[in-house]
Amino acid sequence: MRYVMVVEYDGTDYSGWQRQDNAPSVQQTIEDKLSIFLQKKTVIVASGRTDKGVHAYGQVAHFDTDSTVPPSNMRYAVNTMLPQDIRIVDMYEVAPDFHAQYSAKRKTYVYKTYVSRVLSPMRARYYAQVIPEVDVERMKEAAKCLVGEHDFRAFCSTGSSIQNKVRELYRVDIDVRGDEIIFEIEGNGFLYNMVRIIVGTLVFIGRGMLPVDTTQRMLDTGIRKLGGKTYPACGLALKSVKY
Amino acid sequence: MRYVMVVEYDGTDYSGWQRQDNAPSVQQTIEDKLSIFLQKKTVIVASGRTDKGVHAYGQVAHFDTDSTVPPSNMRYAVNTMLPQDIRIVDMYEVAPDFHAQYSAKRKTYVYKTYVSRVLSPMRARYYAQVIPEVDVERMKEAAKCLVGEHDFRAFCSTGSSIQNKVRELYRVDIDVRGDEIIFEIEGNGFLYNMVRIIVGTLVFIGRGMLPVDTTQRMLDTGIRKLGGKTYPACGLALKSVKY
Numbered sequence: 001m002r003y004v005m006v007v008e009y010d011g012t013d014y015s016g017w018q019r020q021d022n023a024p025s026v027q028q029t030i031e032d033k034l035s036i037f038l039q040k041k042t043v044i045v046a047s048g049r050t051d052k053g054v055h056a057y058g059q060v061a062h063f064d065t066d067s068t069v070p071p072s073n074m075r076y077a078v079n080t081m082l083p084q085d086i087r088i089v090d091m092y093e094v095a096p097d098f099h100a101q102y103s104a105k106r107k108t109y110v111y112k113t114y115v116s117r118v119l120s121p122m123r124a125r126y127y128a129q130v131i132p133e134v135d136v137e138r139m140k141e142a143a144k145c146l147v148g149e150h151d152f153r154a155f156c157s158t159g160s161s162i163q164n165k166v167r168e169l170y171r172v173d174i175d176v177r178g179d180e181i182i183f184e185i186e187g188n189g190f191l192y193n194m195v196r197i198i199v200g201t202l203v204f205i206g207r208g209m210l211p212v213d214t215t216q217r218m219l220d221t222g223i224r225k226l227g228g229k230t231y232p233a234c235g236l237a238l239k240s241v242k243y
Numbered sequence: 244m245r246y247v248m249v250v251e252y253d254g255t256d257y258s259g260w261q262r263q264d265n266a267p268s269v270q271q272t273i274e275d276k277l278s279i280f281l282q283k284k285t286v287i288v289a290s291g292r293t294d295k296g297v298h299a300y301g302q303v304a305h306f307d308t309d310s311t312v313p314p315s316n317m318r319y320a321v322n323t324m325l326p327q328d329i330r331i332v333d334m335y336e337v338a339p340d341f342h343a344q345y346s347a348k349r350k351t352y353v354y355k356t357y358v359s360r361v362l363s364p365m366r367a368r369y370y371a372q373v374i375p376e377v378d379v380e381r382m383k384e385a386a387k388c389l390v391g392e393h394d395f396r397a398f399c400s401t402g403s404s405i406q407n408k409v410r411e412l413y414r415v416d417i418d419v420r421g422d423e424i425i426f427e428i429e430g431n432g433f434l435y436n437m438v439r440i441i442v443g444t445l446v447f448i449g450r451g452m453l454p455v456d457t458t459q460r461m462l463d464t465g466i467r468k469l470g471g472k473t474y475p476a477c478g479l480a481l482k483s484v485k486y
Binding site: 008009010055057079084085086087088089118119120121122124125126237 | 251252253298300322327328329330331332361362363364365367368369480
């Protein structure tokens with residue numbers, strides 16, 4: 001049978017989702033415990049990797065097993081073996097042709113920031129700091145052109161081997177809550193560092209360090225250097241994956 | 244001159260506010276850096292201690308100095324020396340008779356919980372988990388009698404040497420936000436573990452493990468054992484001190 005798991009993790013102490021040789025990854029941590037429970041080496045396949053230090057509320061991964069243990073019991077048992085910063089929040093059987101990566105239709109990322117001249121210790125782990133002043137209306141104006149289907153090569157870090165950089169964004173929401181600015185971006189797929197470059201560019205625009213038409217010019221020219229810096233991993237979390 | 248500082252800290256990795264011999268405390272960490280900056284051993288006096296693992300958004304402490312450095316510059320300089328989990332968010336001069344502890348009129352604590360059968364890795368550091376089902380109306384009903392001036396000896400852990408256990412609470416707010424229940428308690432003073440015992444007792448009442456009149460019976464009899472467990476330190480934060 002093919003099972004799917006929804007995973008929440010605090011990515012602070014991991015090298016990212018993907019198994020690596022010399023650093024602890026979320027994938028390896030789950031696979032090791034799941035394999036012990038199933039008494040069989042088991043590989044899990046995620047909707048996509050998340051980078052070092054990036055969090056997830058709803059990462060999705062599938063795996064195959066011939067175990068007869070009900071998924072809710074399996075979830076409970078594996079959770080007792082996992083460290084506190086990783087939990088399987090849901091597990092259920094899916095059709096054999098379901099694939100966590102290839103069947104994914106939409107992903108939503110959330111990026112949290114707070115606007116302050118002083119670092120906030122209570123938010124340092126899950127937020128990025130933004131130095132005031134920030135003009136949110138300018139950011140919203142600059143975000144508009146990102147929605148829709150575009151070649152996002154200007155919003156992709158070098159080192160990506162993917163050729164086709166056309167993606168579709170369904171929304172780029174910018175929500176102000178007190179001194180916090182929360183970005184929520186939903187799309188059919190994301191390039192390497194794409195959300196962090198979008199947020200960094202919008203913040204630079206909001207702070208008046210870049211013109212408001214920067215995002216449009218990046219889409220038009222494909223030039224990464226026109227944008228703002230890649231914002232820190234700690235503010236980013238994979239919120240959900242839709243199938 | 245007497246200066247006051249407002250301090251935010253993530254208490255996870257500290258033995259508490261108060262300087263101790265064998266464990267890192269928030270007080271010691273700040274005093275050490277401030278003393279280096281002022282080139283003079285300097286003691287800071289807080290509004291009160293916070294326990295091991297308890298956080299603060301607005302702890303207040305005063306100290307005396309003959310430095311001519313403006314407080315905003317001093318704040319900035321000391322912050323650059325502090326670890327990321329402690330920051331002085333404000334610093335200013337006060338009257339020489341101001342005392343961070345004795346001049347304090349009101350304190351507000353916030354206690355954060357989420358209701359879930361599964362531990363939430365993204366909230367494990369700053370929240371306590373509550374297992375469903377929880378009847379919030381029952382908790383609100385039980386919280387009512389706590390407001391006002393009472394002898395709170397039943398809401399105080401043993402080991403406290405304080406004789407007078409009469410305190411006044413101005414409000415016990417219970418706020419539901421999605422799957423989270425946030426407690427905010429304001430009073431003229433708090434006994435050892437008082438907020439954590441109040442929350443633990445209200446949660447037990449909300450889950451139907453204790454009768455709704457438990458809080459009133461605790462006030463009437465002064466018996467700690469009637470209540471729920473002392474809830475974990477991680478969910479608690481000193482929000483603000485009023486003078």
